[in-house]
Amino acid sequence: GSSGKFFVGGNWKSNGTKESVKKLVQDLNFAQIPSDIDVIVAPTYVHLPYVVENIKDRFQVSAQNCWVGKAGAYTGEIAPEQLKDLDVPWVILGHSERRSLLKESNEFVGDKTANALAHGLKVIACIGETLEQRESGQMYNVLEGQLSGIADRIADWDNVVVAYEPVWAIGTGKVATPDQAQEVHAFIRKWLADKVSPNVSSAIRIIYGGSVNDKNAAELAGKEDVDGFLVGGASLQAQSFATICNANA
Numbered sequence: 001g002s003s004g005k006f007f008v009g010g011n012w013k014s015n016g017t018k019e020s021v022k023k024l025v026q027d028l029n030f031a032q033i034p035s036d037i038d039v040i041v042a043p044t045y046v047h048l049p050y051v052v053e054n055i056k057d058r059f060q061v062s063a064q065n066c067w068v069g070k071a072g073a074y075t076g077e078i079a080p081e082q083l084k085d086l087d088v089p090w091v092i093l094g095h096s097e098r099r100s101l102l103k104e105s106n107e108f109v110g111d112k113t114a115n116a117l118a119h120g121l122k123v124i125a126c127i128g129e130t131l132e133q134r135e136s137g138q139m140y141n142v143l144e145g146q147l148s149g150i151a152d153r154i155a156d157w158d159n160v161v162v163a164y165e166p167v168w169a170i171g172t173g174k175v176a177t178p179d180q181a182q183e184v185h186a187f188i189r190k191w192l193a194d195k196v197s198p199n200v201s202s203a204i205r206i207i208y209g210g211s212v213n214d215k216n217a218a219e220l221a222g223k224e225d226v227d228g229f230l231v232g233g234a235s236l237q238a239q240s241f242a243t244i245c246n247a248n249a
């Protein structure tokens with residue numbers, strides 16, 4: 001990758017118990033992580049306070065979602081100001097599992113991104129096509145729609161990282177080839193140059209997610225427009241995650 005600091009996020013999804021999270025935090029605190037990259041871990045909401053208090057400052061903490069507005073009468077939701085209050089600086093928005101299982105639209109993800117940024121959070125904004133969309137030639141349309149949903153609602157991209165996560169690669173063991181990832185990352189960077197600004201396009205981190213592991217990370221990291229990773233399954237294992245963090249060496 002060539003833009004900004006290399007960025008590795010661990011998305012723990014809806015995994016973990018008090019016991020397993022304690023062990024993972026302990027293991028991460030002992031892991032060898034290069035000092036010149038950004039490393040983010042995203043536990044479930046209920047584990048956030050424990051992780052914030054117990055993980056080394058070398059790691060930054062992220063939520064996996066947040067509410068679209070202010071705190072208030074929104075049963076079951078967590079608002080950005082509550083994440084700020086817990087000293088959680090990041091939030092993942094638009095993950096494909098939420099887009100598909102919870103029917104989150106491009107507009108809703110854009111609204112949530114704008115709201116999170118307005119409250120001072122940093123956002124890992126996820127986009128990506130399904131296999132059916134890719135095979136039917138819809139991939140670029142789909143990605144443009146997802147990017148527009150965000151670009152139509154925010155002016156400042158300084159606190160945004162874009163995660164390209166092809167749905168067919170998430171949790172499937174079918175990683176995109178380095179060339180496939182590079183092709184889409186270059187498309188995203190060009191789209192941002194044309195529709196947002198050349199400055200945003202060259203400064204923004206575009207990270208890849210989808211079956212990244214300790215074996216395939218280095219080759220992906222060698223691609224010009226791959227500025228880091230969002231890691232699901234392999235982030236639950238401190239040693240694998242640390243190896244991925246060292247992939248840009």
Ligand code: PEP
Pocket residue numbers: 011165169170171172173209210211212230231232233234
């Ligand atoms: C993810 O869901 O963000 C992800 C990339 O998952 P996995 O690494 O397990 O494919």
